[in-house]
Amino acid sequence: MVAVVYDTDGDGGSIGASPVKNVFHFLFCIHNKMVSSGAQAKLPVIDFSNPNLKPGSPEWDSVKHQVREAMVEYSCFLASLDQIMELQNAVWEALKQTFELPMETKKLYVSDKFFYGYAMSSSGLFESIMHDEAQIDGSIEQGLAKTYWPQGNISFSKTLISFTELSSRLEKTIKRMILEIFGVGNYADELIDNTNYMLKLMKYTPPPTGEPTDMVFPHCDKNMVTLLYQNEVEGLQIQTKDGKWMDVKPPPNSFIVMVGESLWAWLNGTLSPTYHHVVMKGNKQRYNVGIFSAPREGYPVKAPKELVDDKNPTMFKPFDYEEYLRFYYSQVPLGCPESTLQAYCGL
Ligand SMILES: O=C(O)CCC(=O)C(=O)O
Numbered sequence: 480m481v482a483v484v485y486d487t488d489g490d491g492g493s494i495g496a497s498p499v500k501n502v503f504h505f506l507f508c509i510h511n512k513m514v515s516s517g518a519q520a521k522l523p524v525i526d527f528s529n530p531n532l533k534p535g536s537p538e539w540d541s542v543k544h545q546v547r548e549a550m551v552e553y554s555c556f557l558a559s560l561d562q563i564m565e566l567q568n569a570v571w572e573a574l575k576q577t578f579e580l581p582m583e584t585k586k587l588y589v590s591d592k593f594f595y596g597y598a599m600s601s602s603g604l605f606e607s608i609m610h611d612e613a614q615i616d617g618s619i620e621q622g623l624a625k626t627y628w629p630q631g632n633i634s635f636s637k638t639l640i641s642f643t644e645l646s647s648r649l650e651k652t653i654k655r656m657i658l659e660i661f662g663v664g665n666y667a668d669e670l671i672d673n674t675n676y677m678l679k680l681m682k683y684t685p686p687p688t689g690e691p692t693d694m695v696f697p698h699c700d701k702n703m704v705t706l707l708y709q710n711e712v713e714g715l716q717i718q719t720k721d722g723k724w725m726d727v728k729p730p731p732n733s734f735i736v737m738v739g740e741s742l743w744a745w746l747n748g749t750l751s752p753t754y755h756h757v758v759m760k761g762n763k764q765r766y767n768v769g770i771f772s773a774p775r776e777g778y779p780v781k782a783p784k785e786l787v788d789d790k791n792p793t794m795f796k797p798f799d800y801e802e803y804l805r806f807y808y809s810q811v812p813l814g815c816p817e818s819t820l821q822a823y824c825g826l
């Protein structure tokens with residue numbers, strides 16, 4: 480299916496006739512009323528920079544212990560990785576260069592996979608480029624860079640390939656630790672082999688009023704694990720167990736790690752998905768680049784038998800991630816139920 484994910488009206492208001500436009504209206508609408516001041520608590524920062532971080536080592540066990548504490552409390556943490564600092568400037572340069580392209584050029588990037596490509600919110604303040612299967616050799620170069628720079632753009636491609644390698648390696652480490660924590664580490668290789676990585680480039684333009692403005696409405700990601708790397712402009716808030724919004728303030732060497740609905744289902748509810756939104760304030764542009772891991776098409780999301788018993792019955796019917804995404808985007812215009820996964824395949 481071809482995903483034409485561009486909204487030209489820029490009115491930030493009325494809901495148009497096209498389902499795609501409706502999706503973007505709801506996904507990126509502006510609700511000033513939802514803005515709240517962040518709670519005071521701080522997310523744990525866990526260091527993954529040690530090159531000796533190998534499964535079974537004392538370093539591994541120590542980091543895993545920290546991951547457990549953070550995930551159980553917040554379903555979210557900050558993963559510091561010093562190696563990202565070497566890429567930092569090149570990453571922001573690549574994003575700026577991309578979003579500064581003329582609008583007609585940016586619109587050229589339309590993927591043949593469902594929902595991937597260039598998108599802009601109806602307010603015009605939030606832009607994103609979603610590139611699926613970023614881990615596949617040549618995909619960033621041939622699929623993305625060649626669309627924008629037909630003559631090629633070596634520095635752009637090299638930077639985003641290195642970013643994808645570094646962040647997907649970190650994602651694998653984190654996922655392996657999470658599975659070990661819940662006693663299902665024996666499934667880690669299978670799950671990793673059936674993972675697809677979506678690369679998402681994001682630009683937030685500050686609201687003209689300068690008032691705090693909700694740019695991405697509260698939601699849980701649908702995928703397995705989300706890793707976000709943002710510039711110095713804050714805006715992300717996650718919801719804590721007591722229902723308060725907490726500001727996320729990542730140091731420059733850190734990724735934000737969040738749990739998506741697919742991991743929630745795969746773990747049969749053992750971890751909750753991270754509920755989050757983005758509030759922009761001030762006058763600086765916010766850039767963010769994320770890697771979203773997701774189950775490959777055709778690999779059903781199904782909790783392993785070890786996580787199911789009489790006390791913990793299966794929460795969801797096995798589902799295909801891509802089919803669930805289609806359902807989700809068909810539901811969003813109808814008003815976004817609290818849990819679309821529950822509505823889709825809850826038991
Ligand atoms: O920009 C951010 O910090 C979060 C973006 C987000 O929630 C998403 O892309 O799903």
Ligand SMILES: [Fe+2]
Pocket residue numbers: 698699700755
């Ligand atoms: Fe999100």
